Amino acid sequence: MSRSDLEEILDLTDTFAEIGRRPIPKVPALRGRTVATAFFENSTRTRMSFETAARRLSADTVAFSAGSSSLSKGESLRDTVEVVASYGADLLVVRHAMAGTAHRVADWTDLSVVNAGDGCHEHPTQALLDCYTLREQRGSLDGMRIAIVGDIRHSRVARSNILAFTALGAEVVLVAPATLLPPAIDGWPVTVFHELDLLLADLDAVYLLRMQQERITEGLIPSLREYANDFGLSTDRVARMRSDALVLHPGPTNRGVEISAEAAADPRSVILDQVVNGVSVRMAVLFQLLGSGQQLVAADIEPVGDDARPEGVDR
Amino acid sequence: MSVVLRGGRIIDRDGERTLDVEVGDDGRIAAVGTGLSGDADLDASGCVISPGFVDLHAHLREPGQEEAETIETGARGGSLGGYTALVAMPNTDPTTDCVAVVEQVRTLGRRSTCEIIPSAAMTVDRRGTDMAPMGELVDAGVGIFTDDGTGLQDPRLMRRVMEYSTGLTGRLGRPVVLAQHCEVTALSTGGFMHEGEWSSRLGIPGQPAESEELMVMRDIALVHLTGAHTHFQHLSTAASVAMVRGAKAAGLPVTAEATTHHLTLTDAACASYDPVFKVHPPLRTDTDVQAIRDGLADGTIDAIATDHAPHAPHAKELPFDQAPPGMLGLETAFALTLDESGLDLPEVLALLSWKPAAIAGVADRHGAPILPGNPANLCVVDPDEVWTVSGAAMASRSCNTPYEGRSLRGRVRHTLRAGEPVVVDGEVCR
Amino acid sequence: MAERERRQTPPFGGVFVSHARIMTADDMGRAVRRMAHEVIERNHGLSELVVIGLQTGGVPVSERLVETLEEIEGIRPPLGTLDVALHRDDIGIRPVVPEAATELPTDLDSRIVVLVDDVLFTGRTIRAALDAICDFGRPRSIQLAVMVDRGHRELPIRPDFVGKNLPTRRDEVVDVHITGVDLGVMEK
Numbered sequence: 021m022s023r024s025d026l027e028e029i030l031d032l033t034d035t036f037a038e039i040g041r042r043p044i045p046k047v048p049a050l051r052g053r054t055v056a057t058a059f060f061e062n063s064t065r066t067r068m069s070f071e072t073a074a075r076r077l078s079a080d081t082v083a084f085s086a087g088s089s090s091l092s093k094g095e096s097l098r099d100t101v102e103v104v105a106s107y108g109a110d111l112l113v114v115r116h117a118m119a120g121t122a123h124r125v126a127d128w129t130d131l132s133v134v135n136a137g138d139g140c141h142e143h144p145t146q147a148l149l150d151c152y153t154l155r156e157q158r159g160s161l162d163g164m165r166i167a168i169v170g171d172i173r174h175s176r177v178a179r180s181n182i183l184a185f186t187a188l189g190a191e192v193v194l195v196a197p198a199t200l201l202p203p204a205i206d207g208w209p210v211t212v213f214h215e216l217d218l219l220l221a222d223l224d225a226v227y228l229l230r231m232q233q234e235r236i237t238e239g240l241i242p243s244l245r246e247y248a249n250d251f252g253l254s255t256d257r258v259a260r261m262r263s264d265a266l267v268l269h270p271g272p273t274n275r276g277v278e279i280s281a282e283a284a285a286d287p288r289s290v291i292l293d294q295v296v297n298g299v300s301v302r303m304a305v306l307f308q309l310l311g312s313g314q315q316l317v318a319a320d321i322e323p324v325g326d327d328a329r330p331e332g333v334d335r
Numbered sequence: 336m337s338v339v340l341r342g343g344r345i346i347d348r349d350g351e352r353t354l355d356v357e358v359g360d361d362g363r364i365a366a367v368g369t370g371l372s373g374d375a376d377l378d379a380s381g382c383v384i385s386p387g388f389v390d391l392h393a394h395l396r397e398p399g400q401e402e403a404e405t406i407e408t409g410a411r412g413g414s415l416g417g418y419t420a421l422v423a424m425p426n427t428d429p430t431t432d433c434v435a436v437v438e439q440v441r442t443l444g445r446r447s448t449c450e451i452i453p454s455a456a457m458t459v460d461r462r463g464t465d466m467a468p469m470g471e472l473v474d475a476g477v478g479i480f481t482d483d484g485t486g487l488q489d490p491r492l493m494r495r496v497m498e499y500s501t502g503l504t505g506r507l508g509r510p511v512v513l514a515q516h517c518e519v520t521a522l523s524t525g526g527f528m529h530e531g532e533w534s535s536r537l538g539i540p541g542q543p544a545e546s547e548e549l550m551v552m553r554d555i556a557l558v559h560l561t562g563a564h565t566h567f568q569h570l571s572t573a574a575s576v577a578m579v580r581g582a583k584a585a586g587l588p589v590t591a592e593a594t595t596h597h598l599t600l601t602d603a604a605c606a607s608y609d610p611v612f613k614v615h616p617p618l619r620t621d622t623d624v625q626a627i628r629d630g631l632a633d634g635t636i637d638a639i640a641t642d643h644a645p646h647a648p649h650a651k652e653l654p655f656d657q658a659p660p661g662m663l664g665l666e667t668a669f670a671l672t673l674d675e676s677g678l679d680l681p682e683v684l685a686l687l688s689w690k691p692a693a694i695a696g697v698a699d700r701h702g703a704p705i706l707p708g709n710p711a712n713l714c715v716v717d718p719d720e721v722w723t724v725s726g727a728a729m730a731s732r733s734c735n736t737p738y739e740g741r742s743l744r745g746r747v748r749h750t751l752r753a754g755e756p757v758v759v760d761g762e763v764c765r
Numbered sequence: 766m767a768e769r770e771r772r773q774t775p776p777f778g779g780v781f782v783s784h785a786r787i788m789t790a791d792d793m794g795r796a797v798r799r800m801a802h803e804v805i806e807r808n809h810g811l812s813e814l815v816v817i818g819l820q821t822g823g824v825p826v827s828e829r830l831v832e833t834l835e836e837i838e839g840i841r842p843p844l845g846t847l848d849v850a851l852h853r854d855d856i857g858i859r860p861v862v863p864e865a866a867t868e869l870p871t872d873l874d875s876r877i878v879v880l881v882d883d884v885l886f887t888g889r890t891i892r893a894a895l896d897a898i899c900d901f902g903r904p905r906s907i908q909l910a911v912m913v914d915r916g917h918r919e920l921p922i923r924p925d926f927v928g929k930n931l932p933t934r935r936d937e938v939v940d941v942h943i944t945g946v947d948l949g950v951m952e953k
Contacts, residue, residue, distance in 0.1 A: 035848070038867050044900040047851035060654075077851075098652035118654035119538035120608025127609075128652075139656075141538030179538060202535035203543075311856045322536075 021144075021321050023187050026151065029304050033152050036303035039076060040296070049311050050079035056109035058084045058101065058125075059136070061117040065271060066136050066146075069295070070113050073302035077311070082107050101125050111310055114138070119176075132309040140174050144321050146270055147180035149301040151188055153294050154225060157266055162189035167219055169195040169251055170229030170278055173202050173240075177270045178229060182210055183321040193219060195251065199240040216251055217260075225266040228253055228278045248277050258283040266290050336360050336374045338756060340749070343379025343715060346681050347386050347704045348689045356384055358711040362754035366707055377749050377756060379715045385684045386702045387419025387712040387750065389691040390665065391514070391592050392483070392568060392640035395421065395451070397443060398436070399428025404645035404732050406440065409665070410447035411730035412643070414757045416665040417714035417747040420450040420692070420701045425461070426484040432456040432467040434475045441476075448750075448757040448765065450712070452695055454479035457496050457513065463487050466496055473503045473511060478696040481514035483568060484615075486550050488520060493554065497563035509696055510564040510588065515554055517567060517575065518616060522546035527656050529602040529617040537606060539655055544572040544623070547616050551575045555582045558589055566694060567591040569642050571616040573626030580635040590694050591630070592640040595664055595671040598627045600737060610651045610658030611735050614644070617660075628677055631686060638691035639676075639683075641668050645733035663736040666729050669716060670743035680718055714758075715749040722746050730763060779951035781940055788929060788946040793912065796928035797826070800910055801833040803926050808877055811842045813905070815876045819894055820848040820865035822883035822941055826912050830881055845869040847880075852893035873902030879926075883941035885911040888922035913946055915939050 039045055055074040057067050062085070074081045084104050104112065111132040114122040119141035126133040137143040154161050166185050172178045172194050185192050186209040194201065195213045205212070213219060220226075231247055241247050248254070253267065258280070261267075267279070267289040275281045284291060340356040345367070357373050359365035365373075390413065396404035406423070413421050423440055425431030431440060437453045444451025455472045459465045461482045469480060480500070487493045500511040523542035528534050530541025551567060555578055558565050570576055570591050582589045596614060601621055604612040612618060630636040644661025651658050672683045692702030700710040724741045726734025750758035757764055788796070808814060811834060818827025824846050835841040848865045880894055891909060898907060910926035915933040933939065933948065940947045 034866070035851070039851070042900055043902065046900065048896070049851040049856050096649040096652040097654060097657075098649070116654060118656045121654045123608045124654070139538050140540065176538060179536075203530050203541060204532040204535045206532065307851075311851075 021184075021187065023189075026148070026184060026187055029148055029301070029308065030152050030155060032304040032308060033148075033297070033300050036076075036307070037297065037300040039303070040300055046076050046078060048078045049307060050074070050077040053079045053110045053310050054082055054108050055079045055111050055113060055306060056082040056084065056104050056107065057113045057115075057136070058104050059115040060086045060121070061115050061137070062086070063115055063137065065295075066115060069298040070136060070302050072299045073306055076299065077303055077306060079306065079310070082109060097121070097124070098128050101128055105129050105131055111306065134305060134309065137176050139176065140179070141176050142180045142321060143176040144180050145298070145302055145305055146177050147184040147321050148305070149294055149298040150181055150227070150268060150270075151184050152297045152301050153268065153290050154266065156293065156297065157290060158224070160189070161185060164190040164224040165193065165222060166190050166225045166227060167193045167195050167216070167223050168227045168229065169216060169253070170231055171200045171235060172196050172229070173200045175229050180321045181227065182208060187321070193223075195219065197241055197247070197251070200235070216257065220257055220260045221262065223261065223265055225268060226253060226261065227268045230270065230272070231274060231278045244277050252277060253279045253283045255280045255282040258286050258288070261288065268294060271295065337365060338375050338377055338751070338754070339371050339373040340379045340384050340713070340715060341376050343382045343384040345384045345705050346684055348685065348702070349704045351681065356705060356713070358713070358751060358754045360754065362711055364705060364707050364709050364711050367705060377715065377759065379749070381719065382715045382717045382748055383680065383684075384705065384713060384715050385417070386688045386692075386705065387714050387752070388417045388669070388687040389420045389422075389695055389697065389701045390418050390641050390643065390668070391422050391566070391638055391691045391695060392424065392594070393421040393643045393665065394424045394426065394645065394661065396645060397427065398439060402732070403647045403650070406443040406451055407447050408730055408732050409643070409645070410444070410449040410451065411763050412663075412665040414448040414750045414752065414763060415730055415747060415761070416667070417669050417687070417716055417750055418449055418665060419712035419714070419750065419752050420452055420695065420697055421665075422452045422454050422479060422695055424483050425454050425456045425481065430456050430460045432459055432461070434468075434471050437472060437475050437477055448752055448763065450697070450701070450752070452479070452697060453477060454481055454514065456480065457482050457487055458492065461485065463489055463492065466492070466499065469496075469499060469511070470503060470506065473507045478507055478509065479512045479514055479566075481516065481568065483514065483516045485520060486516045486518045490553055490557070494557050494561060497557055497561035497565070500563045501561060512564050512566050512590075512694060512696070514566040514568050515550065516569070516615075517547045517550035517554065518542075519546045519549045522549070527613060527617075528605045529619045531602060531620060533602040533605060537608070539605060542617055544574065544619065547572055548574045548578070551578050555579075555587065555589065558582065558587050562588065564588040564590070569594045569597060569616055569640065570627065570630070570636060571597045571619050571623060573623050576626045576630040576635055580630065580633070583635060590637045591635065592638045592691070593627045593631060593636045594640055594642045595668045596642070596662055596737060598624060598631070599671050599675045600624075604737065605655075608655055610653065610655050611662060611737050611739075613655060613658055613660045614642070614662050615660040631676055632678060632682075637686075638694060639668060639672050639686045640691070641665050645731050646735050647733055648735075651735050661735070663726065663729065663731055663733065665731070667724060667736065667738055667743065669747060670722075670745040671738070673718060673745040674743055711751050711754040713751045714747055716745065717748050718745050720744070720746040720748075779953050781938060781947075781949055782952050783940065783947040783949040785948045786945055787913070787931060787939075787948050790944050793928065793945065796912065797829045797833050800926040800928060801830060801837055804830075804834065804879060804908070804910065805838060807908070807925070811838050811840050813875070813877045814842040814879060815845065815871060815873060815904075816842050816879045816881060817845045817847050817869065817898070819880065819882045819890060820846055820867070823881045825943065826883050826941070827881035830879075830910065843870040845871075847894060847897060849890060849893035849897050852897045854889060854893065869901055873898065873904045875903070875905050878904040878907045879910055880907060881910045883912045884939045885909070885914045885924050886917055888918045888920040891922050892920050912941050913939050
């Protein structure tokens with residue numbers, strides 16, 4: 021997505037953020053439309069955020085989740101998608117543990133498809149809400165220096181945010197152990213550091229990623245303790261950040277690992293703003309796809325594929 | 336009934352000449368010359384008459400996965416692709432690791448339009464723990480052993496298999512060929528495409544080139560130790576090609592194949608997230624593709640193989656990680672090699688026919704020079720015909736071709752299997 | 766209203782070509798002044814009044830109305846803006862782009878709301894506005910002031926205060942701007 025595509029959605033988000041502040045935070049814009057959430061991977065937060073967004077627009081929601089599915093009974097993904105679509109859905113929100121699944125789903129259906137996170141690839145609505153949060157705090161991302169810290173390798177959030185932050189004029193620094201960086205990132209618009217302490221005082225924002233226990237069994241890091249010591253935003257580290265710097269995290273946080281309880285509660289932390297803005301951004305995306313009457317797009321931040329077809333094209 | 340192939344140009348390992356070929360009703364070539372007459376004519380004008388092709392690497396799925404392919408449908412596809420012999424991979428269900436399954440495959444093969452050459456697993460059930468009954472299998476006529484689908488991980492067992500195979504040369508009448516799928520699974524597990532720039536960008540976990548190269552390196556060392564004839568299947572990386580080149584220069588008994596997809600496609604194709612591009616070893620980079628082409632040109636790589644791997648449509652309608660690896664190859668191999676290898680037609684035919692025939696141990700009947708008395712396993716190819724690939728139109732039960740919709744130049748017009756025209760004008764006759 | 770109407774009426778876009786000047790700036794000033802007097806008279810002053818301009822065309826008219834009310838009474842009633850794009854009944858049929866802010870200055874419960882728009886046409890915008898206002902509270906009454914009533918109502922809605930009644934054809938376009946009111950058509 022270009023800077024202007026991103027800004028269009030962020031501008032639209034202002035309208036929906038205002039609705040969220042009304043006494044009755046609901047408009048009839050998508051009355052009679054059905055939004056299906058197809059979550060092949062559990063994510064209570066993202067699902068709640070999309071469902072809240074849909075309901076605030078008066079859309080109906082249908083939920084599919086892997087636990088209640090027949091996928092384990094040998095049904096192909098395509099069969100499942102066709103079944104979900106046949107419940108009269110107008111739009112599919114797809115979450116899957118494997119990269120590219122939302123792309124594939126979009127190949128099989130004429131419905132609009134929103135990628136709610138696909139494996140280690142992208143999480144475009146998360147990037148939009150993060151950009152919105154930063155813009156809300158600072159007015160613009162231009163010239164900001166943002167560090168993304170942690171498991172970049174497995175992070176769809178990092179991939180989307182690197183692209184979105186830089187498209188909006190920010191400088192992105194990656195801070196991670198060498199094992200948690202993608203295998204080949206030459207040409208990415210980032211600089212890489214392995215030590216957080218060298219940077220802290222120069223940052224406008226720190227974006228912490230979730231660190232998971234399984235990275236230890238995979239032999240990527242020795243222990244959560246060592247990770248927390250080297251890369252965690254401790255109370256001490258947050259104290260060394262600039263007074264106007266911001267702390268972001270996509271949630272859910274592992275207190276004491278990537279962020280200390282004090283750092284999460286610091287006034288510079290905008291983690292809860294991110295959650296609130298997530299609903300507004302997703303309202304904007306759903307409305308853009310279903311309600312604007314235009315051929316609009318809720319694409320990956322970086323469209324890939326042979327024809328670079330964005331995955332939420334309203335076709 | 337005798338048939339005359341009329342108006343074509345012969346190319347075989349003896350060279351090139353413009354003569355007609357008469358095939359007798361005994362399944363052998365009756366005469367080569369001009370002014371021949373037979374019961375029927377097949378038009379070969381504008382075409383090249385070549386010995387039939389031999390695929391060292393075909394997954395025919397029978398027994399066990401008949402939904403994806405059978406020996407009959409696989410062979411029909413082979414015939415359409417100009418093949419007269421297919422080496423059937425042993426990763427069937429049950430595994431082809433004993434004489435009974437070998438005989439079943441062979442029996443089914445006799446009714447098909449190609450000669451089916453069963454290969455057998457090196458280890459019981461391809462589990463990599465116990466050696467398969469190689470002696471019994473050699474006595475049943477098996478000359479190629481492979482655990483294809485995975486490599487044999489345990490270096491100690493691999494060494495033993497190599498050593499044991501050298502003792503079977505006398506029983507087989509030629510050296511046993513051990514065909515290795517080179518992949519160190521400890522490095523590749525959890526990866527679904529080539530690890531590199533594209534996998535990083537796409538977020539699909541990758542397999543490093545080194546997972547193949549480490550096993551190539553190990554097996555060259557073990558060949559040095561044991562002297563066993565080892566054939567490297569589907570080489571896919573530049574370093575693998577370089578190591579095999581070195582091993583050949585050192586005089587080691589190694590051979591190698593490359594697939595048509597590894598010489599025509601790169602990992603960038605995975606950007607569609609369509610698992611039709613998922614294959615093991617994975618599609619690699621431009622550099623690797625160029626190295627494969629160089630290896631074909633300088634003789635490091637002895638043969639083009641297809642690694643024809645049919646999968647039913649629903650199996651590919653899954654997320655990239657869950658879909659099985661593999662793609663169709665038999666019907667597109669000739670055109671792709673001709674169009675994309677950069678080699679001229681005689682070299683292409685050598686890589687598809689007589690060179691693999693020698694590795695498969697069938698040079699007496701496939702890939703042999705087109706001379707009176709030799710078995711009539713022939714194909715007639717039109718190097719200029721342009722056609723469009725369609726998975727649905729293929730003889731295979733599956734349609735997982737990565738070249739769907741692509742326009743290719745070069746097509747098989749007729750195929751004769753033991754004198755019988757099994758493909759005439761691009762259509763299977765039975 | 767005219768601004769949005771122009772963008773949304775198929776064929777989209779085009780250029781407004783004026784055929785006649787209906788009101789001059791002075792005419793509009795006089796009309797606002799008269800409407801202001803009517804609002805004050807009808808509501809016995811301004812004590813409970815809230816003026817809400819509809820985005821986008823109604824906003825400048827509402828600002829002039831509030832200024833005039835202040836001039837006359839010496840009290841400035843609270844002024845808000847309302848964007849009704851998301852309450853419209855033609856979402857998904859025609860391009861609807863919420864583009865402007867909704868800012869209501871005060872609790873609407875038991876207040877008298879004067880909705881202000883530039884042009885009253887089918888009445889559908891006002892229907893959407895009534896719907897939206899109900900989400901913000903329960904006003905004692907809602908009144909409607911428009912600069913131009915051009916007819917062709919599709920819903921049972923009537924204005925309380927009108928700058929000018931203007932008979933039009935359906936395919937004509939009324940353009941209200943600072944310097945006056947024009948009647949014309951859209952040309953591609």
